[in-house]
Amino acid sequence: MDLQPLGIVVQGSLSDGLEVRLNGEISVEDMRVGKFLVVHGRHTRFFCILTDVTLGTASPRILMNPPDPENTFLTEILAGTGTFGTINLTPMLMFVPSNPFDLLTQRASSDRVKKTKRKKSPVYETVEEISDFQLLPVKTIPSHFSQVFDATERDFRIVFGWEDDPHKRNFAIGQPIDMPVPICLDLDRFVERSNGVFGKSGTGKSFLTRLLLSGIIRKQAAVNLIFDMHSEYGWEAATEGKRFSTVKGLRQLFPAQVQIYTLDPDSTRRRGVRDAQELYISYDQIDVEDLMLIRDELNLSEASLENAIILRNEFGKTWISRLLAMTNSEIQEFCEQKMGSKSSIMALQRKLTRLDDLKYLRQTCPENYIKRILDAIAAGKHIVIEFGSQSNLLSYMLATNIITRRIHHSYVQQAEKFLQTKNISDRPQQLTITIEEAHRFLAPNTARQTIFGTIAREMRKYFVTLLIVDQRPSGIDNEVMSQIGTRITALLNDEKDIDAIFTGVAGSGNLRTILSKLDSKQQALVLGHAVPMPVVVQTRPYDETFYREIGEVPWEEISTPEILRVAEAAKADLGF
Numbered sequence: 001m002d003l004q005p006l007g008i009v010v011q012g013s014l015s016d017g018l019e020v021r022l023n024g025e026i027s028v029e030d031m032r033v034g035k036f037l038v039v040h041g042r043h044t045r046f047f048c049i050l051t052d053v054t055l056g057t058a059s060p061r062i063l064m065n066p067p068d069p070e071n072t073f074l075t076e077i078l079a080g081t082g083t084f085g086t087i088n089l090t091p092m093l094m095f096v097p098s099n100p101f102d103l104l105t106q107r108a109s110s111d112r113v114k115k116t117k118r119k120k121s122p123v124y125e126t127v128e129e130i131s132d133f134q135l136l137p138v139k140t141i142p143s144h145f146s147q148v149f150d151a152t153e154r155d156f157r158i159v160f161g162w163e164d165d166p167h168k169r170n171f172a173i174g175q176p177i178d179m180p181v182p183i184c185l186d187l188d189r190f191v192e193r194s195n196g197v198f199g200k201s202g203t204g205k206s207f208l209t210r211l212l213l214s215g216i217i218r219k220q221a222a223v224n225l226i227f228d229m230h231s232e233y234g235w236e237a238a239t240e241g242k243r244f245s246t247v248k249g250l251r252q253l254f255p256a257q258v259q260i261y262t263l264d265p266d267s268t269r270r271r272g273v274r275d276a277q278e279l280y281i282s283y284d285q286i287d288v289e290d291l292m293l294i295r296d297e298l299n300l301s302e303a304s305l306e307n308a309i310i311l312r313n314e315f316g317k318t319w320i321s322r323l324l325a326m327t328n329s330e331i332q333e334f335c336e337q338k339m340g341s342k343s344s345i346m347a348l349q350r351k352l353t354r355l356d357d358l359k360y361l362r363q364t365c366p367e368n369y370i371k372r373i374l375d376a377i378a379a380g381k382h383i384v385i386e387f388g389s390q391s392n393l394l395s396y397m398l399a400t401n402i403i404t405r406r407i408h409h410s411y412v413q414q415a416e417k418f419l420q421t422k423n424i425s426d427r428p429q430q431l432t433i434t435i436e437e438a439h440r441f442l443a444p445n446t447a448r449q450t451i452f453g454t455i456a457r458e459m460r461k462y463f464v465t466l467l468i469v470d471q472r473p474s475g476i477d478n479e480v481m482s483q484i485g486t487r488i489t490a491l492l493n494d495e496k497d498i499d500a501i502f503t504g505v506a507g508s509g510n511l512r513t514i515l516s517k518l519d520s521k522q523q524a525l526v527l528g529h530a531v532p533m534p535v536v537v538q539t540r541p542y543d544e545t546f547y548r549e550i551g552e553v554p555w556e557e558i559s560t561p562e563i564l565r566v567a568e569a570a571k572a573d574l575g576f
Contacts, residue, residue, distance in 0.1 A: 005147040009039060014141055017051065017510065018089040020148050028053050028085030033517050034536035035178050036151040037089060041142030044096055047151065047159055048089035049534070051510035058082050090510045091138040092533035093159060133158055135532055156181040159532055171215030173526065174537030183537045187221035190530035191432050193485025194456045194466040198473045198501060203490035203520055206232050207542045209434065209469050217254050217382055218550050222430040224382040225407065227400045229391050229436045234260040234384035235273045247542055250384060253550060259381050261373065263360035263399060264388025279385065281402055282365040284317035290401050292449050293441065297394040298351045303344040310340050321363055323349050358395050370406050377429060397440055404433060405451040408464055415462040428463045438468035439475030447477035456480045473500040486528035491518045
């Protein structure tokens with residue numbers, strides 16, 4: 001394959017990267033930050049990312065007396081000799097043949113090409129004939145004057161795989177910014193650790209999250225529990241822009257696999273959501289740990305929380321109902337007997353009356369809705385919990401924490417049983433929990449107290465991981481950020497947020513430059529456990545083409561008997 005070399009390596013180091021001098025006919029304007037290039041060394045190919053572009057001259061005298069802009073003849077004479085462009089590359093991976101015999105073949109081919117003086121990469125010719133490569137971390141650099149080429153489709157397939165690989169659950173999240181080649185996530189590696197989608201407001205975090213969730217459902221990599229704060233994932237949602245339009249939700253794309261539960265049935269019905277199930281939480285499911293998470297929203301003091309523990313120890317699960325029904329004299333009597341603080345308990349009682357404004361809270365519930373969700377997850381159903389008008393932070397944080405804590409407790413029991421029996425039928429379904437406004441749950445002062453901090457630190461120990469969606473990663477505890485497996489980051493401007501993205505990432509200096517140069521829409525930096533190297537992608541559009549590619553089964557094509565059959569099957573799965 002004849003490829004035009006772009007330039008040659010003139011200097012560099014393993015720590016600072018490579019400096020490449022461009023050939024005279026190559027314009028620096030064609031070199032964009034984030035572009036992928038391949039350096040063909042004598043025995044190894046280096047897959048690199050472009051991190052900087054500069055202009056150079058052979059002599060400072062040229063700059064003291066530059067040619068007239070209209071003198072194109074002199075400009076062309078100087079190009080490549082007196083004036084030239086340079087680019088900085090960071091090697092990310094090495095391609096090494098897995099068979100030592102192939103390495104001997106490369107060397108022989110290299111010598112043959114040198115003798116014939118052909119303008120073709122010696123390594124490229126032989127590598128194209130080899131089907132098996134090892135991708136290794138970069139431990140060395142290419143020699144002086146190694147040639148640099150554009151990365152080809154084959155290079156990308158070797159590094160990122162392809163979506164139809166029968167041996168892996170690969171999902172194409174987008175393509176490089178300069179060529180139409182799919183960039184795939186390994187979903188099995190993605191779901192085994194907690195992950196994050198970051199970016200400032202308006203950069204498309206919700207669209208990125210829909211893409212990821214669709215891929216997980218389509219490839220059956222895990223079961224999802226999605227806390228849909230703004231009702232964007234379950235059913236159709238409006239797009240941003242001057243023209244009004246909507247995109248489909250997961251329930252519309254996967255009607256037989258996704259169930260919607262709602263904490264605000266009236267709002268859900270007004271939006272035209274089909275077959276949504278109501279979800280209620282009783283006061284006896286609220287524990288003191290849940291109040292610690294929302295202490296700022298309720299303006300609870302430390303003394304009030306300490307007295308809440310006294311009440312819980314005395315009354316058990318019914319402590320909130322008992323407190324709200326107590327008179328002043330009963331509070332006084334209780335404090336005298338249990339050494340409580342009357343003023344703190346009265347303040348706690350007064351502030352907990354705000355919970356009456358939450359539509360989904362009941363004194364008692366006729367059934368255990370959380371158990372119903374657990375049964376659906378065990379049956380392989382993906383659950384979206386909509387909040388409707390109950391999407392304020394107090395409501396969202398309380399419900400999300402209560403439900404997640406109980407689901408995690410159930411998963412711990414299932415995982416312990418599986419470790420004991422080692423029976424594959426006892427293995428829990430891999431579960432991914434999606435939360436928005438993650439910094440509210442994972443702030444440094446609360447991460448150790450919330451169930452979400454526990455899940456993030458445990459990683460896949462109990463088969464539960466997080467997908468956190470946030471525009472303020474700097475508000476998340478550093479220890480939690482260091483445990484994030486894969487980070488998909490749209491444009492960020494705040495230096496603190498950029499620093500947080502690279503917490504625990506070695507050699508992140510050049511990646512910071514790339515992140516700051518992203519477009520404000522449909523571009524993201526992907527790095528971490530699910531990709532072999534950091535990569536900037538033009539994200540896959542979430543549109544009619546995507547619906548067809550993902551295997552959508554439109555509601556209109558499902559007959560009424562089929563809908564009833566699916567509903568009956570779901571009831572049977574849940575034991576109704």
